[in-house]
Amino acid sequence: MALSMRAKGTVYCRTPGSKEFSSAGYLKATRWLRDEAWYDIHPYSLAVWPHRCADIVRHGNWWFQRSNYTCIALELQVEGETVYESDGRREVLHPGELYVTLPGNDVCFENGPSKFGRQHQLVISGGMVKLLVESLGMTGCRKVVFGRPGELEELRGRFARIAELLAARRREEAAENSQLGYAIILGLAEKYSFSVGTDLPPVLTRAVWAMESDRGCHQSVSRLAADLGTSRATLTRMFRNFLGISPQAYWNKLRMESAVQLVRAGQLSFKEIAEQLGFRNSLYFSTVFHRYTGLTPTAFRARGLEETAGEMSSSPRH
Incomplete structure (x- = not known):
């Protein structure tokens, strides 16, 4: 997707394949009223890990662009407006509305007509987010x-708790943070599927969540189906109809994606x-x-260390 051309500003490298760009005056136009972050808490960061929550105010003329984004960014407009462009569509975000940037997205956003905006931002990372x-x-x-009544208030409450x-950064509460991230994503998935006319079965979302929580495949598909109050045949049919894959194949893919992240982490x-x-x-x-990645674990870990050493460390708090 080609975004509108922008004047040269500042370039930030997130990963070798992901970059962010901003206008020259972006940092001056931006003020963080609150910015809480907690990175890489094993093993939750491998699945779904809300790692940054911020309250951001912007004044004046500015723009910011994400290319091949690696995380999920949820930006809830609180005051003013923000203009987003993605997939050839320009949309104005008003108070009470949410904009979602997903892994792999190219998105540009900028000041609205009033040249003022305040947002609550939540960034969710993890090795499983793209697959999820x-x-x-x-x-x-x-x-x-x-x-619907209470929807926005519930989301705001989850943002505040995260x-x-x-x-606090208490390890004993890390699981709650991960679970809140799952809950937000699943809630948005159900809302989106309803808006586009796809009736995503609730039992399927619960099955995906259960599999994410047990990436070691420690129970059978039959047992999982029984725990969800359905049959293996019904669960298999839902997976194939909606996700185009069998439950066992999906579970195996989760396990291998976790393996990739764990090998790369080196812990x-x-x-x-x-x-x-x-x-x-x-x-x-x-x-x-080796069959999944084309490399042995030793070679894969060595390559990851080389890539990490080559990445640029400078990046805005966004």
Whole structure:
């Protein structure tokens, strides 16, 4: 997708394939009333991890552009307006409306006519977010308008609670932070599927959530179906109809994506990773990993270290 051309500003590299650009005066136009962040809390960062929650005010003329974004950014307009452009569409975000930037998106946003805007921003990262978004059929989700009573208040409450958790940084509360991230994404997925006329079965979203929570595949698909109050055949049919994949294949993909993240992180030995993800031994794990990535775990970890060393560290708080 080609975004509108912008005058040269500042370039920030998130990863080798992801960049962000801003107008020369962006930082001067931006004030953070609150900015809470908590990064890479293993193992929650491998799944869904809300890592930044901010209250941002912007004045004057400015623009900011994301290219091949790596996370999920949720921006809730509180005051004023912000203009977004993505997929050839320009949309004005008004108070009480939410804009969603998903992994892989190219999005540009800028000041509105009043040249003033205030937003609550939540950034969700993790090795599983892209797969989760694709599985839930959210790839087209952008602007979200809340109409049902209590919807907006519930979202604001979750944002506020996540901000508290990020500020406190208590490891015993890390699981709650991850679960709140899941709840927000699943709620948006259900709302989006309703808006585009796709009746995503609630049992399917619960199954996806359960699989995300058990990436080691420690129980069978039949047992999962029973826990969800349905049959294996019905669950399999829903997965194939809506996600185009079998439950077991989806679970295996989650497990391998987790393996990729754990190997890249370098915090655990290959034996520990194999045990955590339910492989019978490290040799079998290495064989499956090589089949999935084309590299042995050792070679993959070495390549990841080289890429990390080559990345630029400077980046705005956005």
